[in-house]
Amino acid sequence: MTAAVTAAPPAPSRLADDDLDLLLLIRHFELALLDMFGRGELHGTTHTCLGQEYVPVALRPLLADGDHVFSNHRGHGHYLARFGDPHGLLAEVMGRQGAVCRGVGGSQHILRDRYLSTGVQGESVPVAAGVALHLRRAEPGHLALVHLGDGTWGEGAVYEGLNMAALWRLPLLLVVEHNGIAQSTPTSAQLAGDLAGRARAFGVAHTLVTSTDTNTVRAALAPVLRRVRERGTPAVVELRTHRVGPHSKGDDTRRPEEIGYARAQDWYARYARAYPEQFAAHDERQRRHVAEVVREVAGRPASRWEEAGRG
Amino acid sequence: MTAAVTAAPPAPSRLADDDLDLLLLIRHFELALLDMFGRGELHGTTHTCLGQEYVPVALRPLLADGDHVFSNHRGHGHYLARFGDPHGLLAEVMGRQGAVCRGVGGSQHILRDRYLSTGVQGESVPVAAGVALHLRRAEPGHLALVHLGDGTWGEGAVYEGLNMAALWRLPLLLVVEHNGIAQSTPTSAQLAGDLAGRARAFGVAHTLVTSTDTNTVRAALAPVLRRVRERGTPAVVELRTHRVGPHSKGDDTRRPEEIGYARAQDWYARYARAYPEQFAAHDERQRRHVAEVVREVAGRPASRWEEAGRG
Amino acid sequence: MAERVVENLNQALHALLADDPGLYLLGEDLVDPYGGAFKVTRGLSTRWPERVLSTPLSEGGIVGVAGGLALAGQRAIVEIMFSDFVALAFDQILNFASKSTAMYGRAVPMRLVVRCPTGGNRGYGPTHSQSLQKHFVGIPGLTLCEMSPFHDNRAVLAGLLGSGRPGLFFEDKVLYTNRMYADGVVDELFRYDLVGADGDVARVWVDDPEQCDCVLVVPGGLAVRAVAVARELLLRDDIVCQVLVPSRLWPLDVDGLLPAVARAGRMVVAEESTAGGTWGAELAQAVHTRRWKALRAPVRLVHSADQVIPTAAHLERTVLVQDADIHRAVKEVVTGA
Amino acid sequence: MAERVVENLNQALHALLADDPGLYLLGEDLVDPYGGAFKVTRGLSTRWPERVLSTPLSEGGIVGVAGGLALAGQRAIVEIMFSDFVALAFDQILNFASKSTAMYGRAVPMRLVVRCPTGGNRGYGPTHSQSLQKHFVGIPGLTLCEMSPFHDNRAVLAGLLGSGRPGLFFEDKVLYTNRMYADGVVDELFRYDLVGADGDVARVWVDDPEQCDCVLVVPGGLAVRAVAVARELLLRDDIVCQVLVPSRLWPLDVDGLLPAVARAGRMVVAEESTAGGTWGAELAQAVHTRRWKALRAPVRLVHSADQVIPTAAHLERTVLVQDADIHRAVKEVVTGA
Numbered sequence A, B: 001m002t003a004a005v006t007a008a009p010p011a012p013s014r015l016a017d018d019d020l021d022l023l024l025l026i027r028h029f030e031l032a033l034l035d036m037f038g039r040g041e042l043h044g045t046t047h048t049c050l051g052q053e054y055v056p057v058a059l060r061p062l063l064a065d066g067d068h069v070f071s072n073h074r075g076h077g078h079y080l081a082r083f084g085d086p087h088g089l090l091a092e093v094m095g096r097q098g099a100v101c102r103g104v105g106g107s108q109h110i111l112r113d114r115y116l117s118t119g120v121q122g123e124s125v126p127v128a129a130g131v132a133l134h135l136r137r138a139e140p141g142h143l144a145l146v147h148l149g150d151g152t153w154g155e156g157a158v159y160e161g162l163n164m165a166a167l168w169r170l171p172l173l174l175v176v177e178h179n180g181i182a183q184s185t186p187t188s189a190q191l192a193g194d195l196a197g198r199a200r201a202f203g204v205a206h207t208l209v210t211s212t213d214t215n216t217v218r219a220a221l222a223p224v225l226r227r228v229r230e231r232g233t234p235a236v237v238e239l240r241t242h243r244v245g246p247h248s249k250g251d252d253t254r255r256p257e258e259i260g261y262a263r264a265q266d267w268y269a270r271y272a273r274a275y276p277e278q279f280a281a282h283d284e285r286q287r288r289h290v291a292e293v294v295r296e297v298a299g300r301p302a303s304r305w306e307e308a309g310r311g
Numbered sequence C, D: 001m002a003e004r005v006v007e008n009l010n011q012a013l014h015a016l017l018a019d020d021p022g023l024y025l026l027g028e029d030l031v032d033p034y035g036g037a038f039k040v041t042r043g044l045s046t047r048w049p050e051r052v053l054s055t056p057l058s059e060g061g062i063v064g065v066a067g068g069l070a071l072a073g074q075r076a077i078v079e080i081m082f083s084d085f086v087a088l089a090f091d092q093i094l095n096f097a098s099k100s101t102a103m104y105g106r107a108v109p110m111r112l113v114v115r116c117p118t119g120g121n122r123g124y125g126p127t128h129s130q131s132l133q134k135h136f137v138g139i140p141g142l143t144l145c146e147m148s149p150f151h152d153n154r155a156v157l158a159g160l161l162g163s164g165r166p167g168l169f170f171e172d173k174v175l176y177t178n179r180m181y182a183d184g185v186v187d188e189l190f191r192y193d194l195v196g197a198d199g200d201v202a203r204v205w206v207d208d209p210e211q212c213d214c215v216l217v218v219p220g221g222l223a224v225r226a227v228a229v230a231r232e233l234l235l236r237d238d239i240v241c242q243v244l245v246p247s248r249l250w251p252l253d254v255d256g257l258l259p260a261v262a263r264a265g266r267m268v269v270a271e272e273s274t275a276g277g278t279w280g281a282e283l284a285q286a287v288h289t290r291r292w293k294a295l296r297a298p299v300r301l302v303h304s305a306d307q308v309i310p311t312a313a314h315l316e317r318t319v320l321v322q323d324a325d326i327h328r329a330v331k332e333v334v335t336g337a
């Protein structure tokens, strides 16, 4: 396992244009946010998924509208992959009209159709188990997917939810984006044993994916989702990934070699090198697209929160 | 594993007199409690350890005064094995003078020296990890032991505590009295996977003990405690045991064959058959001893709770 | 004689599950033949094995599962075996279920109720006897109700589930064994009716509902005790005390209480909670603010001591609120002592 | 200029760890070079790597570990990254740490403090902006304190740890960046001194500490805002408002407040908590009961709306208590409007 991670990653495969577009949309969206924060144009905080964009992109065609997705604090990519709606998300982050949650939720608290994110780590696992309990009975073949980080496995709620999901044979899929760190704390300092063991402890299937290549990841995930749907039983997928940016705005205290290592694994630069022509055109297009989104949304008036929607 | 449990248990080995006395003290203490409850002489509730008496008896010589023991709701045996003090415990249950916690804590909430029990399942695991953190630094060679049931592994607190104990290499020993049931719920309906996996998930050593023979159990546990002391790392011991009585006062809704099975495994009847002479004498002695304790304590005035001790 | 409160509650659950195929009931040890630690759920799992589930020991997780069911458009009732353990679900209640009703910028119905067997006087000791209602007052989006012998449990639970706000339902453990009051009759002296905007407040009076020396407000768990005190006050001290029992503790229906309070000019609130930050303090503040001029004395609060609740009966009594405490408080307020 | 509050707190922790070799500090991401989400713990782990530990994400578990250290006779301070997550430790606080001080029939010292970065106005959104103090009021055995620019953090934390009662310490996140007040001087108009039995209450006054039109009581997190309001009231409305800032929120030091309240006959309590079951209601009840005759009006409470706290600044403002709300309340109470 360790070997797979530390070896130089194999050359990326060529991506379909729409996958590449989505990857780059997410990338430029996140870069634009950090940029705006840097210029003091945003308040509050945000967690970008730089380096991890391929996870939701790989998952996208594997998910049906009827599936529930639970995202977390690092959720912009998850949202964009599901809805392709940078305007609504940026408006949410900026508190402008057209915000998907009227600016109330902000970056971390989003609900749209069957997509939900919230800000307390681990809380979503039992909640998703509850959704899966309903799905099993009312909509067999659909699943509830939870994105969570490696650090979130510190929370007891994860185990309570996983236990019930396994006991009751619920279609719950935990997608762990294991980026080796939780805020500033390396995994070795926060997680004893490993995730494979944590899944197996509950009799739950575990799949390790070390590739950051969208096609490869998708191919590895497809049978897992199929099994969760067909058997209606939970599964854990562990994706070894790399947090290329800071935890939130500018709080990266990793040593330069650690950051350098994460950067070296980044799909972005590697894909640019492998497919320079395809990349350059799409990259430029998405960069401009996001810039345009930023310009347009920044010009909107402040969001409104009508009384009816208030608690 | 299952095979070991369902096979007819091997004949018991001969016990030292003091072990037998302690086993029988606990047995008769518990029987006396149920008897008093049946006659309406006690109020509140109690959880007897009928069938599980050998666990603390086996552990007794393996523990030092400097070790911390965390007991749970089913803790009379744990207390009696540590302190040999039926008067103090009965006075506590009855709210009479000489009560070890003045009748405030009652059956489930006891603190004496380095022994503590409390009534919220799972809560003690992180607490014991905290104690172990202190022991590691200040009193190496000592350990913190937590008695917990199989059902208690539903609680997230157990995993949070175990994770920290493993990460920080703390001398924490979890002694699981796996009696196959939690109140009325069989283990198969409350615990996915198994305890061995739960321990291994955290990189923690796991030992399974299926015998109910005090000598055998002690021999199996001795090296585990030694390792925890010497290496200062956590361990999980799983004892397959049998709840011979009801969960608390009279709430046993198991099917007759289930209760019959538990009874058939009970060390008490089997030991009586195997060593009739030794047994009869000691049994009679402890029965009378407990009867005398009951008589004496029942005659005491109500316990007093001085203002100074009040929160 | 009317049915016992526990039977009324059990029948309420039967009816709710029969009426609503999307309603789930979750909790520890609640399937048959055990039927729950307090036997409230008897017979339910036999009729609806798919929707009445015994869970592992995982209070936080169970409430999370209920939140997920609610999010998916279903309904869920959770039983916490002893309300003391609802502390383990505080995060799910505060940060998920209640928040979700509003934090996504629009009203999201969250139809779940957490049932909490509550209170002392049964010798279960410090971690199994608490009255934690007060700690949940003032969570935006959350409703608190308490079981009472005056309020049909089916109506109360249906109301909670229908509101779209998550609810906690506190059930006094001793009250389970009492009988429901019915047909406006408490006993040969006292009658009752339901007042307030939605008939949420039970009003217990003697002779004339518009006439009393003092208003005594209690949650349902103290209703039987409050009636006994009112009786004693009448017979022994010639004090006419009107007892008001709101089913909903939060948000407060102050309007349902104010007329009686204004007429009497005196109010006592009694509850079993230990001292500090009580429900009564919140009620008192509302009354002080809204009927300042009409009050002849400050609202008087009666509650248990600022103490852990001991196990032994003779010690438990020294901490938990007693009928005599309530009696004394009303008498002092009325006589100005 | 005086040091920033966050520096004062950081230095307090340095001093406490230096003084007490049995003191531990636990929390998420608090070791160097990160030094905690709010940089409160900078430099500590470098000096005491064995006793300053970054933990996994396990709020309940961490408080449990602290309880274990306390039980073993040690001292522990826990940092909860955002106080919203202290909900996950509710059980350990309520049912273990607080209970253990008394439920074993004798006084057992439990020397631990849970630090809770609290409050809004930073755009962190509904689950990272709450003020949850009120939910912990009235837990037997538990003390609540709040960081203030008047109270030296070292003294407050040492007091908490020394008391043998577990404590929660609420730290307003915006206050971190403000400066401590020193030497009895607030600004060119206002002075302050420390009053009450143990000097726990900071009293801010202009000209004459015994003279004012209204008393404004706030916890430390609102102190800077309350002073600004008092200034405005003086300059704009000619109202003399004395600000009282107790460091300890619970148990209440009512005696420290009563003299000023009795003299003024008017009191306002402001806090950032959302409506319902507030700290202010408890304070008000104590004052209504103890100084009924001296009051010219009911105690007025000011707090945030009964709402989730939105992320966007322009919406957050519509929910969180604003200086203008406090100003208006004082003015209304004084003018009888």
Ligand SMILES: Cc1ncc(C[n+]2csc(CCOP(=O)(O)OP(=O)(O)O)c2C)c(N)n1
Pocket (backbone or CB within 6 Å): A073, A074, A119, A120, A121, A122, A148, A149, A150, A151, A152, A153, A177, A179, A181, A182, A183, A243, A247, D028, D057, D059, D081, D085
């Ligand atoms: C219950 C809880 N505790 C702490 C936090 C603060 N926090 C937000 S993200 C984070 C680290 C999460 O690490 P991980 O799960 O590995 O996800 P990553 O940030 O690496 O994507 C922390 C500590 C939180 N949001 N919720």
Ligand SMILES: Cc1ncc(C[n+]2csc(CCOP(=O)(O)OP(=O)(O)O)c2C)c(N)n1
Pocket (backbone or CB within 6 Å): B073, B074, B119, B120, B121, B122, B148, B149, B150, B151, B152, B153, B177, B179, B181, B182, B183, B243, B247, C028, C057, C059, C081, C085
């Ligand atoms: C947090 C919590 N939830 C529920 C209970 C009620 N309760 C007490 S013992 C018990 C069953 C425990 O089962 P197990 O851990 O297997 O121990 P056993 O009773 O079999 O010894 C339950 C549900 C409790 N005390 N604490």
Ligand SMILES: [Mg+2]
Pocket (backbone or CB within 6 Å): A149, A150, A151, A177, A178, A179, A180, A181, A182, A183
């Ligand atoms: Mg991570």
Ligand SMILES: [Mg+2]
Pocket (backbone or CB within 6 Å): B149, B150, B151, B177, B178, B179, B180, B181, B182, B183
């Ligand atoms: Mg068991």
